Amino acid sequence: MDLCLKLGLLLVIYTAVNASDISVYIPQIAQKITTNVTDRSFVLVQPNCIFTQYPTTNVWVVVALNKSFSTISDSALSTPIPYSSYRNGLYNYYHTLLVSAGKYPCLPSDSTSNKVIQIGSETCKGNQFCNGVLSNNQTYRAKFILLNSSGIFDTTKWSNEIILQQGKSFQGNTGLPSGRSGGMIVLTSILSVLMAFLLLSVIAALIFGGRDLCWKRTMLNQKHSDRNMDFMPRSTYRSRYDNMYLVS
Structure with missing residues (x-):
């Protein structure tokens, strides 16, 4: 009986510790990548071994404008917002890179830092929840959230402010070729x-x-x-x- 009680107590402690790992985890820029921040994208370290107790739960990356991230509630994040809605100015954030939590497994410490996620690497043709390019006249923050059928299940903290390299501005729909003046x-x-x-x-x-x-x-x-x-x-x-x- 004492053994079962101890095992149960250990299980509760283990679950509580892992759960607390999610809520205190802060997404980090991949420092070992030379081009970890460009004028169109940034690179995050994969959150490996953070969601191990929920291997089948959906994990999204939420990218938000730094100026408005503090006003975004967890309940609002329960409904995935496509990149197209963000690009059209309807929202100040969007959801991207949907995977199951099992895609972020525990890895040996020497290989963990080599697993990265690039935000802003796609051209977004036909995919609403694409990983589209960013605009360098804005600063961003990112976080990971777990969603199930009932809504948001758990979430990490927001990353620190991410400032993209200042170069050519995003051309959008100006009609002018990139890098050429009128x-x-x-x-x-x-x-x-x-x-x-x-x-x-x-x-x-x-x-x-x-x-x-x-x-x-x-x-x-x-x-x-x-x-x-x-x-x-x-x-x-x-x-x-x-x-x-x-x-x-």
């Missing part, structure tokens, strides 16, 4: 028109120049023929013209 586009258009005009001029010069060359060659051949007639013996000249009269 002045560059106008200059490129003008140069293209000038190149087309120059090409047409060269083609026209070749056409008319070729005609002029043919005309000069014809005139030169005609002069050469007249000269041959002038130096032809008179008897030959007469006989040729006599044959012309006979034929006619």
Whole structure:
């Protein structure tokens, strides 16, 4: 009886400790990855060995704008929000990278730091809950949540503020190619028109120049023929013209 009581007590303690691991866990940027933060994405360390007591429960990554994460309640996170709704400005957060908790198993300590999650790595074609690119004029936070059929089951803490590298701003629907200003586009258009005009001029010069060359060659051949007639013996000249009269 004492043994069963001890085993039960150990089980309760183990479950309580693991549960507390989830609630106190803070998502971390992967420090061993060189490009752990770019102007479009960031890389988190996988939360391995954190959800081991719930291997079949769904785990989402929630990405939120830093300016509004503190106003997002756990009950609000119970309904998954697609990236498209966030991108269109309907929400300040979204859910992505849905997996079962068993996908984050316990690993040897020497390999745990090599398992990472990149946030913002997809182009999002046809997938509402995609892992879409981020905008570098915003700062972000992330957390992991467990959802079951009843709603949110457990959640980690929010990460620290994540500041993306400042580079080219997100182009969105501006219609301009990435990395080119309006002045560059106008200059490129003008140069293209000038190149087309120059090409047409060269083609026209070749056409008319070729005609002029043919005309000069014809005139030169005609002069050469007249000269041959002038130096032809008179008897030959007469006989040729006599044959012309006979034929006619």
